[in-house]
Amino acid sequence: MKQVVTGNAGPKIRSDIEVTLEITDSGGIELDLKSRVISMYGGAIDKQCRELLEFFGITHARLTINDSGALPFVIAARLEAAARALTGSAASFLPDMIPENIYPSSRDRFRFSRLYLPGNSPGMFLNAGLHSPDGIILDLEDSVAPDRKDEARILVRNALRAVNFYGAERMVRINQGQRGLEDLEYVIPHNVHLILIPKCEDADTVRAIDRRIKEIKTEAGQDDEVYLMPIIESAAGVENAFGIATACPSVVAMAIGLEDYTADLGVQRTKEGSESLYARNRLVVAAKAAGIQPIDSVFSDVADMDGLLENVMSSKAMGFEGMGCIHPRQIAVIRQGFSPAAEEMEKAKRIVLAYRDALKKGLGVVALGSKMIDPPVVARAEKTIKLALRLGLLTEDWAEAGA
Amino acid sequence: MKLVENAAGRIVPDEINGREAVPFKGIGKHRPEGRKYAPPVPTCIDYPEDNNKVIPSLREALERCGLRDGMTISTHHHLRDGDLVSNQIFSIASEMGVKDLVWLPSASFPCNNPVIEYLENGTINRIEGSMNGPLGMFVSEGKMKGTAVLRSHGGRVQAIQDGEVKIDIAVLAAPAADAFGNAKGTGGPSATGVLGYAKADYLYADKVIIVTDNLVDLPCFPMEIEGNYVDYVVVVDKIGIPEKIVSGTTQITRSPDRLLIAELTASFLEKSGLLHNGATMQAGAGGTSLAIAVFVHEMLKKKGWKLSFGFGGSTKYMVSMLEEGQMGYILDAQAFDLDSVKSIENNPNHIPYPVFNAYNYHSKGNLTTMMDIMILGATEIDTGFNGNVVTHSDGLLLHGIGGWQNCLHARNVIIPLPLFRDRIPVIVDRVTTLCGPGELIDAVITERGIAINPRRQDLLDAVKGKGLPLVTIEELKEMAERICGRPEKAAFDDKVVAAIKWVDGTVIDAVRKVKR
Numbered sequence: 001m002k003q004v005v006t007g008n009a010g011p012k013i014r015s016d017i018e019v020t021l022e023i024t025d026s027g028g029i030e031l032d033l034k035s036r037v038i039s040m041y042g043g044a045i046d047k048q049c050r051e052l053l054e055f056f057g058i059t060h061a062r063l064t065i066n067d068s069g070a071l072p073f074v075i076a077a078r079l080e081a082a083a084r085a086l087t088g089s090a091a092s093f094l095p096d097m098i099p100e101n102i103y104p105s106s107r108d109r110f111r112f113s114r115l116y117l118p119g120n121s122p123g124m125f126l127n128a129g130l131h132s133p134d135g136i137i138l139d140l141e142d143s144v145a146p147d148r149k150d151e152a153r154i155l156v157r158n159a160l161r162a163v164n165f166y167g168a169e170r171m172v173r174i175n176q177g178q179r180g181l182e183d184l185e186y187v188i189p190h191n192v193h194l195i196l197i198p199k200c201e202d203a204d205t206v207r208a209i210d211r212r213i214k215e216i217k218t219e220a221g222q223d224d225e226v227y228l229m230p231i232i233e234s235a236a237g238v239e240n241a242f243g244i245a246t247a248c249p250s251v252v253a254m255a256i257g258l259e260d261y262t263a264d265l266g267v268q269r270t271k272e273g274s275e276s277l278y279a280r281n282r283l284v285v286a287a288k289a290a291g292i293q294p295i296d297s298v299f300s301d302v303a304d305m306d307g308l309l310e311n312v313m314s315s316k317a318m319g320f321e322g323m324g325c326i327h328p329r330q331i332a333v334i335r336q337g338f339s340p341a342a343e344e345m346e347k348a349k350r351i352v353l354a355y356r357d358a359l360k361k362g363l364g365v366v367a368l369g370s371k372m373i374d375p376p377v378v379a380r381a382e383k384t385i386k387l388a389l390r391l392g393l394l395t396e397d398w399a400e401a402g403a
Numbered sequence: 404m405k406l407v408e409n410a411a412g413r414i415v416p417d418e419i420n421g422r423e424a425v426p427f428k429g430i431g432k433h434r435p436e437g438r439k440y441a442p443p444v445p446t447c448i449d450y451p452e453d454n455n456k457v458i459p460s461l462r463e464a465l466e467r468c469g470l471r472d473g474m475t476i477s478t479h480h481h482l483r484d485g486d487l488v489s490n491q492i493f494s495i496a497s498e499m500g501v502k503d504l505v506w507l508p509s510a511s512f513p514c515n516n517p518v519i520e521y522l523e524n525g526t527i528n529r530i531e532g533s534m535n536g537p538l539g540m541f542v543s544e545g546k547m548k549g550t551a552v553l554r555s556h557g558g559r560v561q562a563i564q565d566g567e568v569k570i571d572i573a574v575l576a577a578p579a580a581d582a583f584g585n586a587k588g589t590g591g592p593s594a595t596g597v598l599g600y601a602k603a604d605y606l607y608a609d610k611v612i613i614v615t616d617n618l619v620d621l622p623c624f625p626m627e628i629e630g631n632y633v634d635y636v637v638v639v640d641k642i643g644i645p646e647k648i649v650s651g652t653t654q655i656t657r658s659p660d661r662l663l664i665a666e667l668t669a670s671f672l673e674k675s676g677l678l679h680n681g682a683t684m685q686a687g688a689g690g691t692s693l694a695i696a697v698f699v700h701e702m703l704k705k706k707g708w709k710l711s712f713g714f715g716g717s718t719k720y721m722v723s724m725l726e727e728g729q730m731g732y733i734l735d736a737q738a739f740d741l742d743s744v745k746s747i748e749n750n751p752n753h754i755p756y757p758v759f760n761a762y763n764y765h766s767k768g769n770l771t772t773m774m775d776i777m778i779l780g781a782t783e784i785d786t787g788f789n790g791n792v793v794t795h796s797d798g799l800l801l802h803g804i805g806g807w808q809n810c811l812h813a814r815n816v817i818i819p820l821p822l823f824r825d826r827i828p829v830i831v832d833r834v835t836t837l838c839g840p841g842e843l844i845d846a847v848i849t850e851r852g853i854a855i856n857p858r859r860q861d862l863l864d865a866v867k868g869k870g871l872p873l874v875t876i877e878e879l880k881e882m883a884e885r886i887c888g889r890p891e892k893a894a895f896d897d898k899v900v901a902a903i904k905w906v907d908g909t910v911i912d913a914v915r916k917v918k919r
Binding site: 015037039041068130 | 894
């Protein structure tokens, strides 16, 4: 019988577990448990392992556990991945869905910051939501090694049920092609809000994914909307941007991935970004024309917070409405950047008040001091006020509270 | 020996290493009487007229001090993990065939693990001081002959002053010393900045040996150790490994989760009003504490406030507050990095201040009760706000007390820590080992909420409605157990392997041998 190893162990690994499973002919379950928390959870781990093996109908096996303080949902995922690999079973041993994870998303919620979490690194999941990103992305694509993709799916599925993400929009980035369609089966039934489609080049891909999601939802008897965010990462994708943005009503946002895009062009990615200016402009225009949110690429230097803020300000100026994050410390900077600045809010307040005043007095023209104010300026000011209200920067009674 | 229940509900021995021990009676309840201990009277005619006390080797110095079985040898820990002196004492004693020594370090470090050999061969009977890593494990497994005694930095001074511990020979490493024995922490290749833990040792030991790698002309000034108390001066090539004595630079944590806790702590200090112009503050050198110092520094600058003084261990983050005008003085018992060492040498407002004067139960007042903000750590806090700093939840003795117990006497004790480490809950129903009573711990700040001690209604009122994530300590415990599962308690044998002393010398808890 062959042996299967799943999970991770090593001096730098925390909150994970390495499982070595070998099915034997006789002798029952031989469990060799090594754990940093053995005196506190040795009994619980032993019990959990035996329960899971029984679930998969394994009665004789040699199981070696090297545990670095993994939580139960991780232990279950690692062992399930090993059991599936050996038995060919497609059964799922699901941890309980915690009630905190049942909440809806909405089409037009903010997507300023979305935090990428490598799908096979459980230690990074636990506190991700505490950093208050607008969304968390459990990534099954580029951050997972090719030979770990099967176990990552199970881990991500379990995380969607057992880890509290504290109100963040629950997103998963699936793989490309057929594997991506299969990924959906693992995640859709577990209250995923949004699927990111990597390296998207045409509307058909989006529609195929949307169809598959609807099939899974019908099977599972779910009726919550699952939104889509295609990521444009190639020249072909840029050319087809509007078609992708309007591929189906589930698409709520469209992002650009500049590492792959610049690679596709055969150019270097620079900080000032002149090589991607056209693509970014095109994406913004296509998204706005389609009535969805344009989302910018990640900023990869996690130590350079000033550079990040500069980057956010230029993104915002171009019309983007959000950015990806690869480190929790980027979240606050991105949020601050996309929020209306104090003087921007003050100006908007004055314009809206002047507009309301003019309406009351039955005046056809709105003036602020000696300056005439055109309707689009009023519309933009109202948008700013709306944004500030939603972000809690202003209270509903701001007009009475005094501008 | 019998086991008795102390005032904190812990079962402790009434006798330790053949000596009567007083069980903990409650905070501020124990008041010993009598006179302070005094070492034998020396006479100057027994010392060279030219006052040159330099002798060729540590072995000769120990021999001349009359090193023999059962003696108590003290050292201080300012060479930290770069200490090249302490282990030598016991290697020499072992060669001399001396047995049953008591080692009284102010702290031990991983570099002291080789003394396990001398614990095993009978040279050392026991350690009365902190034990980390393998040394702690050795004790926890019941392998040490005597019973370990863990004291706070202040408790060590108390025990020396009231005669609970009598030091026969103090071996004090010094980065600079003259031939008379005056010594200080600055200068030379092994600078430690200050020698904040050596004062009780040189005042109360029968014999004092200074070991230095930097013999300077008399007077070695400003002297932290006065030559009038010193018997011998030994000059060696190297007393320590510089990069392990002070870190080149202390670094704030890079962990986003710990930064989150630090930010929340700083926000708590601001919203509670604990941080104000003229406040006093002490924070440690851990990554989270350093981050708190950085956030506090930013707040002070924004508000134009100045802390009146800070108590060290000092770091470059405190030094920058001092230099940029957000802190009036640093009073300092230890310097953690090179910037601090330089600051002590050059800045008259950065003042060496021994724990003898800051933390001592037999002192006519202490610095700690004057501190407004005290940031401390813990391995466990329980739902009664009691704290543990010496054992992990698996029962293994892995840390010393340091100044932790002494610092609990500050006006506001704030403990920022993660709710769980890997799978190990930090907020528990009952601490494995009691090191500090819950009456003295005012707030626990975790990434998942802040619990304020219900005894501090004033603090609860001060932060009400200010947007902080307030929870009860029981809620924190529930959260931790929901995520990690309910842990089984560590299993112990009956054998007491270590006694935990309170700041007044009473026994607050005992550590037992772990069951394997």
